[in-house]
Amino acid sequence: MKSFIAFMEKHFLPVASKVGNQRHLIAIRDAFAYTMPLMIVGAFAVLINNLPIPGFQEFMNGVFSQKMGDSYVWTLLGGNIWNGSFAILSIFISFLVAHNLAKSYGVDGISAGIVSLGSFFAVGGAQGMDSAGLFVALLVGLLSTELFRRLSDVDKFTIKMPDGVPPAVAKSFAALLPAIITITVFAFITMLLNAMGIENVVTAFYKAVQEPFMGMANSYPTALLISFITPFLWFFGLHGANMIEPFMQTINAPAIQANVAALKAGKEIPYIVNKPFMDSFVNIGGTGVTIGLIIAIFIVGRRNKPYMSVASLASAPGLFNINEPLAFGLPLVLNPILFVPYILAPMVCVSIAYFATASGFMPAATSMPPWVTPPIIGGIIATASWQGGVIAALNIAVAALIYAPFVYMSTAMEINKANKLLDD
Numbered sequence: 571m572k573s574f575i576a577f578m579e580k581h582f583l584p585v586a587s588k589v590g591n592q593r594h595l596i597a598i599r600d601a602f603a604y605t606m607p608l609m610i611v612g613a614f615a616v617l618i619n620n621l622p623i624p625g626f627q628e629f630m631n632g633v634f635s636q637k638m639g640d641s642y643v644w645t646l647l648g649g650n651i652w653n654g655s656f657a658i659l660s661i662f663i664s665f666l667v668a669h670n671l672a673k674s675y676g677v678d679g680i681s682a683g684i685v686s687l688g689s690f691f692a693v694g695g696a697q698g699m700d701s702a703g704l705f706v707a708l709l710v711g712l713l714s715t716e717l718f719r720r721l722s723d724v725d726k727f728t729i730k731m732p733d734g735v736p737p738a739v740a741k742s743f744a745a746l747l748p749a750i751i752t753i754t755v756f757a758f759i760t761m762l763l764n765a766m767g768i769e770n771v772v773t774a775f776y777k778a779v780q781e782p783f784m785g786m787a788n789s790y791p792t793a794l795l796i797s798f799i800t801p802f803l804w805f806f807g808l809h810g811a812n813m814i815e816p817f818m819q820t821i822n823a824p825a826i827q828a829n830v831a832a833l834k835a836g837k838e839i840p841y842i843v844n845k846p847f848m849d850s851f852v853n854i855g856g857t858g859v860t861i862g863l864i865i866a867i868f869i870v871g872r873r874n875k876p877y878m879s880v881a882s883l884a885s886a887p888g889l890f891n892i893n894e895p896l897a898f899g900l901p902l903v904l905n906p907i908l909f910v911p912y913i914l915a916p917m918v919c920v921s922i923a924y925f926a927t928a929s930g931f932m933p934a935a936t937s938m939p940p941w942v943t944p945p946i947i948g949g950i951i952a953t954a955s956w957q958g959g960v961i962a963a964l965n966i967a968v969a970a971l972i973y974a975p976f977v978y979m980s981t982a983m984e985i986n987k988a989n990k991l992l993d994d
Contacts, residue, residue: 613656860884915972
């Protein structure tokens with residue numbers, strides 16, 4: 571194990587650190603972080619309109635019998651919230667990715683965000699403002715900002731205003747020519763694609779790339795890979811969750827929207843793997859299903875004073891899926907004894923939850939509770955079912971069993987170490 575850790579520190583850590591600090595990935599990750607409240611409220615709104623509780627729809631329709639078109643008035647609240655969240659998600663992402671990336675270069679983020687929005691609509695974003703246009707919004711946000719900032723560095727393209735002009739006006743004129751050129755470039759490329767027979771770039775891209783990618787990402791092997799990568803990176807001190815967040819979010823938002831749409835239409839839920847699935851059934855207590863580790867310490871590691879001290883402090887944040895006290899206090903980072911259960915527990919838990927969903931025992935996740943929602947409660951909310959709570963509880967128990975032998979081993983080593991010190 572020592573030779574393995576030394577090899578990874580020499581060859582793997584430098585590469586992984588560069589990836590984790592890559593400005594484009596950080597821009598995408600932070601953009602989705604800003605939109606998370608919108609995705610949560612949007613998913614909740616539609617879920618409430620379509621709660622899978624027998625008699626709920628009939629009861630609400632009876633109490634609020636007024637209709638507007640084909641919809642009962644009481645359902646319009648959720649629909650309106652959807653229109654203000656998921657229905658325009660790609661617009662937010664297009665602006666925020668460009669804004670974050672531009673700021674990382676020291677360029678005016680507001681101007682870059684506005685130019686990105688203009689470029690997004692120039693390529694047909696009006697037909698893909700929801701999550702269907704997400705990949706295109708990401709690409710436009712990144713590419714338009716790279717072009718915009720390079721043009722902004724050219725003095726000939728910068729209109730400088732005299733002193734005394736309000737800063738907002740000065741910035742708008744400085745960005746004028748780079749903005750015109752950038753948006754024109756995207757409009758010209760779209761015109762060429764239209765001439766080639768591609769009527770709508772966003773729709774064509776979704777069918778050719780995004781939809782197949784979502785289907786591939788929804789597979790069991792991919793779920794296993796995701797559950798492995800995050801704790802593996804954390805073991806070496808890298809924030810695994812943050813590093814794979816851009817990938818998770820590009821499949822998460824469209825998958826949640828598709829699941830909710832299927833729920834609303836009374837159809838089979840298409841996607842099992844998404845962010846609430848991972849948060850509620852795999853990252854319970856934090857990466858590595860560490861709520862199981864805390865339980866194992868309280869059961870079989872009570873004589874291990876260092877472990878008990880850290881577990882006592884970590885139990886409260888662990889109930890809200892925060893496990894940095896364990897990661898760095900126990901520690902889990904570079905701990906060869908806990909490496910195996912730290913990797914194995916989430917892979918076993920993702921298998922249990924995946925096949926519980928695929929078999930029909932548990933509904934697929936259609937709601938997105940905040941990632942800090944306490945264990946078991948998160949499973950119930952995500953799937954709108956008691957079965958979600960059962961599977962979450964089962965995963966906690968299984969994780970505790972996986973951690974227990976290794977905690978016992980660590981405790982025995984700690985006791986032997988203490989006895990040896992006493993003998994000396």
